[in-house]
Each structure stands twice: as structure tokens, then as C-alpha cells.
Amino acid sequence: MAGIRKRWIIYGWIAVFLFTIGFSQKESSAFSTYSEAEKAGKENSFRYEEGERKKVSSTKKAVTSENVTIIDVSHHQGKIDWLQVKDAGIEAVIIRCGYGQDTDENGDYTQDDAYFKYNVSECERLGISYGIYLYSYAKDTTAAQREADHVVRLIKEVRQQEGVLSFFTYPIFYDMEDRSLESLKASTFSANATAFVNRMKKSGYDNIGFYSNKDWFEKRLTGTIFSLYPKWVAQYNSQCTYEGKYRLWQYTDQALVNGIDGAVDANQKYGSWEANLQVSQVTLNKKSAVITVGSSITVKATISPSGVINPYVAWKSSSTAVASVNSAGKITGKKPGTATITAVSHNGKKASISITVKPKSNRITSLKKSGSNSIKISWSKVSGVTGYQIYMSTKKDSGYKRIRTTSSSVSSYTKSGLKKGRRYYFKVRSYKKAGSKYIYSNYSAVKYLTR
Template sequence: MKKKLLSKLLVCTLALQTAFASTVSMPANTKKASAALTGKSPFTNSTYTHNDTFSGYNIYHGIDVSKYNNNNGTIDWNKVKKAGVDFVIVRVGYRGYGKSGTLCTDPFYKTNIEGALAAGIKVGVYYFTEALTTSEAKEEAKFCIDKIKDYDITLPVAIDYEYPTDGSKPVGRMYNAKLSKSAATANVKAFCAAVKDAGYTPLVYANKSDFSSLIDGASIGKSYKVWLANYTTKTTYANKYEYWQYTSSGKVNGITGKVDCNFWYTKSKLDDTSSTPAPAATNTPKPTASPTVKPTAKPTAKPTVKPTVKPTAKPTAKATAKPTVKPTAKPSGTKMTAPKNFRAVSGTKAITLKWTKSSNAAGYQIFRKNFYDGSYKNVKIISNVNTTTYKDTKVTNGHEYYYKIRSINKTASDTTYSNYASLTASASKSRAGITQAKHKLLKKPSAQSDAFRTLPKNSIVEYLGKTVYKNNTTFIHVNYYIKGKKNSVYLPADAKLKYYKGGTAKQAAKLFNNLSSLTKPKVKIPKGSYLAVLKTQKAGKVKFYKVRYSDTKKSYVGYVNAKYVK
């Protein structure tokens, strides 16, 4: 790869084409490679030959990005997704080139990670190293991981090993230090070991020449995944690799200017990816010819100080599901339990949390997350174990919040914690929403989510609140009931709903067409069904609700005895 100042890590998903006597186009993203497989990249219009080692593998298209891509204009990640990009490797940061070696972040790493995740693109990350020692390499790994721990990173965390240039010659701390190949390799492995210890999958990026001259690519490939940069249509790299950066001049809809593009070879399906380290491929690619392409040039510009970024690989447990302050539970003589019956009473100006007193605890610790893709922060420590309520008034009407609570106990020499209890609550009253048009229910709060089902006009949902991302992307969180069973699903923010008081059928009830004839019900409402209460009316001394009830096919308006609705 022509090393651009801060080498970018990204993996481009690739629509495959099989080549026999001629090349035949195949659908992108899901096809498996076969021997002597060739494929045309949608981002370069060039045809590439994949090593026969990857016969039977899935080949995905990806890109890698840094601030240099953002400097050309805002990246439209939804367009990038539609263009065929399956994954992206985002630069989180770099170490400065000077003697002090300041750790820096890419100013757009958060924007890029959040935008890609919201668009449904798999994300990995990379860090541009200038480490001179194994200690510095570990420091870089920790710095990178700290920046990404709150994101759903499912692809690897990579170390980018290359010398930057000033336009004519190599520069930087590593170049000036004249590190030996063994010392440089040790630094790379130290970074990878730290990443693996943190629960992410390590990855090593370098170009074909540097994997031979600067670091030991063969040795690295025996323990860790390799991301090869080689700008050609048929690489002759003879050691193991899993990612191939084949160009720095790709064109991807949604991104202004040139983009680094990558192939990813894997036997896994895209949706099965995780940060758990995977075994290296058992076969080693065989060179098909003596090298005909010269090593790629070094980056022509220096990186600038950037904000922190997330790792490309996911921790074993999703960082978004855990508070930033992790429990340090230690064994104790008597088991301490998490607070039970953790629940919320919601209002437009406050959310009140309640729970049952815990055994063997001295108090409680409460965490809150403000955004769907945010991180948990400690909001309250309660030192009296008999206090079993907490009123949170720092809320916004309609906004959804995420809470965790754990029991704590302190001694003179130790502090122990229980497991967590958790819940989601909105600063709003639950109410019934009637759809004013046909709408698609989503399984997750994402425009790329699979549909749960399509609702016709006049369907009933239970409005819960607004699910909000840090970039203010918003979805409407609702419960949709089928035969009394509620399903937590989402609607787009612009979905048209008309709101009423809501109610649930306490038992099976009859829905009558009008109050003048209560002998022939028009339909029977199953127990647990959710209703929109339109108004209250009496028939003699008996109280009835005029309601709208919908099943999966039809919507009905009628009257039901109020005693059957809660």
C-alpha cells in the first residue's frame, strides 16, 4: 500500500465473480471463493485473482478510513453500506513522530465508528504505531482499547506498522531508532498480546515489503491475524494473511475522494463475527509467481493529533452493555445478591427506581446510560442498605435511559460487589399509539434492521419512549402484542401515531359493536391484549370503555366492560 500518512484499516466487502474459461459475476457478500477465483472489485472496476488457499472461503468487501477521508467531506455511511461495503476498519489514533511520542486520537474516530455501526456495517479499528519498546507498544494497545470499549466492535484491533514519509524519505521515531527486525517484531507481538488479553482479536497491518524487511511476517502469522497491503491485482505474498488491502484509490459512493479498499477472507458468515481470537488458516498461500510489484511507497504525510478511537475487534462481552466502572467482585464468606425486583416508575419529569433490599449488603451503586450506543456512568452510591428507591430527575421528556444497579459491601480492607440488575425506562408515561399509515416494525433500532412485521393502518402499539443514539439518530420504542405476548420492537422516528390512554385485557373479554346490543359481540379479545382506550361510557350503572383493538390482520372499534381492562 502506498502508505498514506496514517495507514487506514478497513475491510471492503466484495461481490465475487467466479472465473473459469471466462469470469462470471456473482452476488456480493455471500459467495464462497473457489480455486483460481477472480473477481471484479466494485470500487476499482479491476479484476483480482485470489490465492487458491482461500478456496471455499467467503470473501467480503471492506474499507479503512481515517480523518483524511472525512476532511474531503462528510461520509454518508448509509450510502457506503448500499454501495456494497461489508466492513470498515477505523483509525482510532497514532503516536506522534517526535521524541516524546505523544499518544494521539483521530478527530473523526467516534464519528466514523458510530456512523458505520448505525448503518449496519461491521467495524474494526487500527492504531498507527511509533513504539520503540514493548512497553510503549502495550501502552498504545491500552490507549486504543480505552477509546473503543463502549462500542460494539466485532472485527479486530490492528497495529499499523510502517514508516511515514515527509514526501521524499522515511521519518519518525521508529525509522530514526533503526530498530532491529527482531525488536520491531517483539513490539508488534506485545501490542497484539495486550489486545488479546483485553478480549479483542489482534491484527497486524504492514505492506508486503515491510513484512519481510522490517518485521517477521512469517512468525507473526503463526500467532496472529495478518492484514497485507499489496497494491496489485494478484499478490505473491507467501505467508499467511486474512485481509488484503489491494488499493488506496478506490471509489465508494458516500465518500468523497479516494479510499483504501480491502478483501477479507473467512469461513465465517458476516453476522457470526466476534472479537474472539480465531485460529489462523491451516493452509499457507503459495506464491503464483516471482514478485513483479515493487514494495509500496511510504506514507507521504504525517498524522496529526487525533481524538481517541475504538478497536476493530469486539470484547468478549459487549462494552455497551457494561458500565465504564467494572465490578471488582472478590470472594467473601457469605454470598451477596443483586437487588431483586428492580423496576421503574416513569413520569415526564422523573424516573423513580425501586428494588427489594439485598442480603448481606451495606448499600447500592447505580449506573445510567443516556444513549443506546453510550456508556454507563456512576450516578449514585447509596450507603444505607434500607434505602430501596432512587429518584432520577435529570431526565428529558420522552428520552429512554438505561440503568444498572448492584449491591456493595465494604470492610476496612476490601470492597465487594454483587452482579448487576438492569432495566430500560423512559421519561414518559406508557400510552397506546394507533398507526396512521402502514409502517414497518424493526427488530432493532437501526435503519438496516430486519423487519419484525409490517403493520397496517390502525394497528395498536404500546409507546415506551424514544431510543436515541449519541449522534441524535432516534427511533420510537414500542411493544407490539400478539395473542397477549408483547414484543419489544421499534419504529422510525417519523412514524405517524395517534396517542390515547392504553390498557391491557385482564382476561378474555367480549368487544361489542354498541352499547344498545350487548348480546352479540363482534369479536373476542384475548387475555393480555393491548388496547387503545378512546373514551369512557356507561350503560346503565356499568362502566364501559370504547376501545380500538387490533390483531395481526384487522382492527376493531367497540365497547368492552371496564372491569376487564387494567
């Protein structure tokens, strides 16, 4: 018995050991989100190759206050003479704070940009407005959250270094461009962006934006989250052809600025940027509308006050089966019924429009004499309706009375008791019962027959 008890004790300790190892492995795997690209720490994208800047634009352009007001910088520009930069007429700068997660896979702070704190300090000293950006390698939401932690830590450290950050008036941009992320689905990009935003907001920061090139915004960064915050679009061209809304356009990587050794990215802004100015009201140009299945209207949302950093809304439908809405506020009727379409700002301000979707009109397909005093009326069916109403008159333009209401399964009705030699006019319409409300289509074209 003693030997058996000893064996059971040994088995018990083995089980505990194996459970502990398994638990540790699960804990470890939950945080093993470092890609090989991040471990290497070398950017690869449309503008980088193995951590080195590629020449994408074809011509270099000297900067004056008339042609460039905003630049973006990182360790690639080395130590910058910011007084000369200011004297060159630069209005603002977007500064890279680092790349990837808060620590490397060994738990060390090696992923901070080497010149971030120096660049912030000089902008504060000289009164140059700035924002910051983080270069992302996140392939999942865990990594995205830890990238947000990276930004939060660095902002905290520069606050400790500088005190009040008086000129930190531009957004915190999440830079999603690395080639290692190309295989991700659009839904994954959206999930990662949402995780980053929520983590930042939890720490008190909602002045957030997204950076990428035109192609990625069109094909990968397409979720609702990207329409809620300012977009910074890179397209090295004579004009930006991105059709969505954006606030910054990076149009060259070959600008020449006094105080910076070598070329630098130049950007054009749209609208004003005021720190801490938030949306106070959202208004729509319509409060209600009636549309037909298959037709569309576009509703315009106006943000107050003007000049907010995030002047965007997300559109939502209470019933996408009845009415859908896209990111531009275009509402399309899907089936008969009612829906509420709501525009929501990034800080939760809302405005709504009530939409009634009418059934499509049907048509009278035939009128035929039946028996000695009847006419058979046949009509086309309409999907998604409750039934049909048939109207008759002896005059073309007035005097119509409803002679029958049928279910949606019926497509003909024979009207009896008619007088020989008299002309009779007919029209039909479909209807949908939505709760206690009846929604009617337009009438069909009038048709007649002499009995």
C-alpha cells in the first residue's frame, strides 16, 4: 500500500508539472506576437527597402513656405537643425516615435525612434506644431494593443521631460504599410486598428489618425474604423486621386529643407487642426425620407464646430435588410419596411434619419373580358410585399374606388357586374404591413377596357 501511495504521489507531481508547463506555454504564446519583420526592425514597404529609404518620387524640390508647410521625420533624417527648419517656413511636422510593440521579444525598449525625444524637445522649444506616428508590424489585436502601449509610454516620457506639450496639436498616426502585413485580410486590419484606437482612448488619447498609401486605403484599410479618423494618404503624384476623405496628403519623399541632411517627405494638409476641439453636434440635411426598393438617396452629415481634428462620421442602419448605407451616406432600399439610419461621430455624437422603403410598383399585364359582364385583371407580382389593391373607375383621371385587396400570392382578379359597352379604367398597387404601419407602392400605369 505504501508503494502504491508513493506512485500516486509521484504521478500527481508529474501532472502538476505538465499542467504548469502547458499553462506557461499558453501564457507565452498569447504574447508571442513578434513577426520576423518586427524582430529585424527594418521597414519594407512602398517607400522602404530593408530599412533604407527608397527614392520613389522622380524629382527633388526645394522647400519654401509657399510650397510645403508640413514634413514628417524619423531617425532616417538624423539630427535635425530645427531652427533652420522653422526659418524655412515649415508649419508642422509629424515625428516618428518608434516601431512595433512597446518592448522587443526580450522585454527591452529597443524599438523607440532614436531621435524622437530630441525632435519633440526642439519642436516644443521653437514652437513648431507636431504630431507623432508609430510604424506598425501588428498582425493581430494583441500586437496592436501593445503598439498602442508603446505610443502611450513614449508620450508619458516626453511629458515628464518637457512638462506641458503645448505644440502637440496634430494627431497620433498609426502607420500601416509594412510589406509583412500584405497577407492580412481587410477584416484583420480593421480589428487591429480598432484594438489600437480603443487602447489609446483608454489612456485618454482620441486624436488618432491612420497613415498608408492610396492603394492600401482602397484595397486593405476599408473598414468603418478608417472612416472615423483622419486619413494621411501617401501618393507621390501631381495630385491625390484617392476618392475618399483625407486630411493629409504625402505627395513626395524628395523635398529639400534647410536644416535637414538629405531628402524628406512633404505633405499638404486640408482644413484646420485645432488641439482638443471635439465634435459637439452632428446634423443631417434630412430628418426623414421615402425611397423605393432598389433606389438610393445620399444624406449629408454636417459636423459642428468646424476645424475639429476628426470631422468624420460612421453610418449605421437599424435594419440592413431594409436599407443599407455606405461610408458616404448613400442609403439604398433593399426591401419594403422602415429603418433608422444614424451618423455617429468618433466621440459618440449622433443624428438620425427615418427611412421608409416602398415596394416597387407593379404593372397590369392584361385586361380580358370574362363571361357576359366581367373583366379579368392580371398584374405582375412584387417580392417582399403583403398584398395588392385593385382600383377601378369609369373616368381615367378621377373617381377610383378600391374593388379588391388580395394576398401576395394572388396575381389576378375578375370584376363582375359591369355594363356592356362601358369603358372601365384600372390600376393596382402593392403594400407591405410593417408592424401597425402600411407602406404602399406607387400606383401602376392605368389601363382600360370596354366591356
